[in-house]
Amino acid sequence: MDKIKLIVTTTFGLEAVAKKELIALGFENFIASDGKLEFDADVSDIPKLNIWLRSADRVLIKVKEFNAADFDALFDQTKDCPWHDWINVESKITVIGKSVKSTLQSVRANQSIVKKAIIKELQEKYNKENFPETGSEVVVQVSILKDIAQLTIDTTGVGLHKRGYRVDTGDVPIRENLAASLVLLSYWNKNKILIDPMCGSGTILIEAAMIGRNIAPGLNRKFVSEEWSAIDNKFWKEARKSAHNTIHPSGNLKIFGYDIDRKRIEGCKINAKNAGVENDIIFKRQDVNELKIDCENGMIISNPPYGIKMSRESDIHSIYDAINAVFKNMPGWAIYIITADKNFPKYFKRAKPDKVRKLYNGTIEVNYYQYR
Numbered sequence: 491m492d493k494i495k496l497i498v499t500t501t502f503g504l505e506a507v508a509k510k511e512l513i514a515l516g517f518e519n520f521i522a523s524d525g526k527l528e529f530d531a532d533v534s535d536i537p538k539l540n541i542w543l544r545s546a547d548r549v550l551i552k553v554k555e556f557n558a559a560d561f562d563a564l565f566d567q568t569k570d571c572p573w574h575d576w577i578n579v580e581s582k583i584t585v586i587g588k589s590v591k592s593t594l595q596s597v598r599a600n601q602s603i604v605k606k607a608i609i610k611e612l613q614e615k616y617n618k619e620n621f622p623e624t625g626s627e628v629v630v631q632v633s634i635l636k637d638i639a640q641l642t643i644d645t646t647g648v649g650l651h652k653r654g655y656r657v658d659t660g661d662v663p664i665r666e667n668l669a670a671s672l673v674l675l676s677y678w679n680k681n682k683i684l685i686d687p688m689c690g691s692g693t694i695l696i697e698a699a700m701i702g703r704n705i706a707p708g709l710n711r712k713f714v715s716e717e718w719s720a721i722d723n724k725f726w727k728e729a730r731k732s733a734h735n736t737i738h739p740s741g742n743l744k745i746f747g748y749d750i751d752r753k754r755i756e757g758c759k760i761n762a763k764n765a766g767v768e769n770d771i772i773f774k775r776q777d778v779n780e781l782k783i784d785c786e787n788g789m790i791i792s793n794p795p796y797g798i799k800m801s802r803e804s805d806i807h808s809i810y811d812a813i814n815a816v817f818k819n820m821p822g823w824a825i826y827i828i829t830a831d832k833n834f835p836k837y838f839k840r841a842k843p844d845k846v847r848k849l850y851n852g853t854i855e856v857n858y859y860q861y862r
C-alpha cells in the first residue's frame with residue numbers, strides 16, 4: 491500500500507502536546523485543526539502510534555474528503571474509495587457519523603448511504619453478493635462540516651486513554667492521557683522530585699513514572715486494528731518488541747504520592763503494579779495539611795478535590811491554604827495544579843501563575859495553573 495494519511499485526535503487544548511510527541515516519533519508536515527493532526531504515514535506506523543502516543547485520543551485513517559452537498563455525491567464519492575484495502579469479506583462494518591452546518595443533516599441517512607456505498611465497492615471488488623459481517627469490526631466515520639464530508643476509519647477501538655492499568659479509580663479520576671499531558675506540559679524530568687499530595691488513584695504519578703522509564707502507554711493493551719488482516723501482524727510484534735527493548739530499568743525515580751483516603755492509597759499501589767511501576771513510586775496515606783518538604787527543589791503536579799460531590803467549599807479552601815503555607819517560601823518548587831475551580835489562584839499567593847492553560851477532563855472544563 492502507498493503512503494496513507496492518518497489523523498491523530500486529541501482533546502481540545504492538547505494538540506500541541508500530541509504534535510510534540512509525533513515529532514519525537516519521527517513524523518512531520520502536519521495539518522492541524524481543533525482536536526486533529528493530519529500527516530502522511532505508512533501502514534506499519536499504525537501499531538507504533540497506538541502503542542506510543544500518551545496524550546492522544548485516537549488514531550484514524552483518513553480515507554477521503556470531498557464536497558457532499560447531496561446524497562448522490564455522498565454515495566458516488568464513498569463508493570469510489572478502496573475500502574477493500576481495509577475491509578475483508580468477513581469484517582463487521584459499523585458506520586458512525588456527525589453533521590454540522592451541512593445540507594445532509596440526517597446523520598442516520600448519511601450513515602446508511604455510506605454503508606451501502608462501501609458494500610457496493612466490496613461487492614464489485616470481491617465479486618461477492620453477501621457479506622456475513624461475522625469478523626473483526628471496522629468502524630467508519632462520516633463527518634460532514636459545512637458540506638465537506640470526511641471519511642475515516644478508527645484504528646484504536648477503546649480510546650487511547652484506557653491504558654488498562656487502572657482498577658481503582660476513586661471518585662473523580664483524571665483521564666490517563668490528560669494526566670500524561672500534564673506531566674509533558676511541565677518541566678518535569680526523571681531526575682526531579684515529583685509529588686502529588688492528593689493523588690487519588692495515582693494517575694498523574696503513574697503516567698510520570700511511565701514517561702521516566704520510557705514505558706509505552708499502550709504496551710499492555712489491545713487495539714481494534716490488531717484484528718485486521720490489512721495490517722500485517724509482524725508490524726504489531728515489531729512495535730511491541732522495540733517498545734519492550736527501550737524500557738529503562740527501575741530504581742532511579744523520586745516520585746511520591748499521598749492521599750487522605752487509605753483506600754485510594756491501596757488502589758494506587760495496585761494500579762502502579764498493573765502499570766509495571768510499583769517500584770518507582772512511594773505511596774503513603776497522608777493529609778495535605780501534614781505535608782512537609784525538606785529539600786529545596788522539586789515539583790508538585792496535583793488535581794485537588796473540587797465540586798459538590800467531593801467536599802464543602804471551606805474544605806477545599808483549607809487545602810489551598812495548606813499548599814500555600816508549605817510552598818510560599820519555597821521558590822525552588824514548581825507547582826502545577828489542575829482544577830475546575832477558578833478561585834484557586836486567589837489562594838496560592840506565592841506568585842501569579844506563569845501560565846494558565848484551559849483543558850478538558852472528559853467534558854469538564856478545567857484550568858492548569860503553572861507556577862514554575
Ligand SMILES: C[S@@+](CC[C@H](N)C(=O)[O-])C[C@H]1O[C@@H](n2cnc3c(N)ncnc32)[C@H](O)[C@@H]1O
Nearest residue numbers: 663664688689690691693749750777778793795
Ligand atoms: C480529584 S481527586 C484526585 C484524582 C486523581 N488525580 C486521579 O486521577 O485519580 C482528589 C483527591 O484528593 C484527596 N483528598 C481530599 N482531601 C485531602 C486532604 N486533605 N489531603 C490529602 N488528600 C486529600 C481525595 O481523597 C481524592 O482522592
